[in-house]
Amino acid sequence: MMMENVDVDQRKQLPNYLLDAAGISIERMPMLNVIFDRMAASCTDSLQPIAGTPCYFSVNGITNDRVGDIIKDYEANAVAAVLYAEQWDSRIIIMLDRDFVFTMVEAMFGSDGAEPPLDVERTFSNIEIRLVQALFERFAKALQSAFAGTSNVTFRVERVETAMASLAIGRSGNMSICANIMLQALYRGGQMFLIIPHSALNPLRQKLAHVVVSDGRAADPRWREQMESEVQRTEVTLSAVLDEKMISLDDVVKFHVGQVIELEATPRTLARLESNNQVLFWCQIGQLDGYYAMQVADPVDQKREFVDDILSR
Incomplete structure (x- = not known):
């Protein structure tokens, strides 16, 4: 009986309303896997010229979680950046755990991995914070490049926090996509967590539902030669x-x-x-x-x- 009071336009919008209420289903958004794989590869390439040792990034998993549940276990044990996506009018989080930070510091300053990993709980030093600030800028560009073709979005580092309670990008109970990206370097590693609220990805559902990759075999050799010449x-x-x-x-x-x-x-x-x-x-x-x-x-x-x-x- 209630459906009879809904006009035609509202009926057409009901599927979208239902999808919004249900949230993002990772299985129905296969393009997310491609995007996060692209970001991991871009991070690897970006650090190759400046790191003293090879640093490899790989996607370890993608989950649906509440923002508060993701960050609660990393209080005083991680550093995070809040990125603002102007085109989405939304904010996302990139979080690096303590092992990630210490591994990158050793890799950037010439360690050969002979010393045992630093296993001490302390506040991050000024040099460590400066290093991760520079890394966050690179990771933001890597994510922007990964989304190219799916969304014309730019990510700007808004602030860097070591207090997880300050990472307010909405209610702590809001659902988000969390990509866990692993770092491997100097026979050790660390974890990066990329947290994107469902509200930011909802408008992209249809584009994320289809995998779009470029086919290098379709490249025209004449066009490539002309491009190289120019x-x-x-x-x-x-x-x-x-x-x-x-x-x-x-x-x-x-x-x-x-x-x-x-x-x-x-x-x-x-x-x-x-x-x-x-x-x-x-x-x-x-x-x-x-x-x-x-x-x-x-x-x-x-x-x-x-x-x-x-x-x-």
């Missing part, structure tokens, strides 16, 4: 930086014509060759046919640059 002919802007000096804004406003600003560089100082704010090589400055010239001396150690950037924060 990329090789692309012009890029190079900048040579001999030295930098930090000065106050008060000193800047006092600049006058003819003033000399002293630098600590000498004719033997190596200059940084950059493109798009990315350091590429260390170069020696010279002259050739009446022009300034740069001779490549050494490639840039991406790992060292990454660590120096963390320590300078």
Whole structure:
């Protein structure tokens, strides 16, 4: 009798209402497995140039859980980042357990794994927090890339927390998808937990219900050759930086014509060759046919640059 009072448009929307009430079924969203596998592979590739040892990421499982149940066992034993997805108007959580953090610190700072794993409960140091902040930025980009093709979404690190009680992205009883991604490095490892509320994924149900993967066999070899040719002919802007000096804004406003600003560089100082704010090589400055010239001396150690950037924060 009640259905007779429901108009036609409302009847069409009833299946969606029922799905919303039932939540996300992992079995009916096979594309989630593909997305999380992509993220794990992207994390592995992203850390390869900067880690002193191979770091492998793999999906260990995907579950449906309440947010509060997921994080309650990791109070004072993990560090987490809250990511804001503007296109979804929703927030998600990436949480790293203590073993993950300690393993990454050793991998990034050149350990060979000979020392036994650190087994002590203490607060995370400032260097460890800086390191995971940099890692969260990379993981956010990896997740964004994994969702490409399914959802045009960007993830921004909003804040980093060590107190799990501060991870408020909704009610603690709200259901979420939790992907457990394992790290393996230096004969040890750790766990990453990616927590996405059902409310963020509900609008994507239909896209997540079908697996969409690219087929490399369908690539046109002529198109690939043309793409390679165009990329090789692309012009890029190079900048040579001999030295930098930090000065106050008060000193800047006092600049006058003819003033000399002293630098600590000498004719033997190596200059940084950059493109798009990315350091590429260390170069020696010279002259050739009446022009300034740069001779490549050494490639840039991406790992060292990454660590120096963390320590300078």
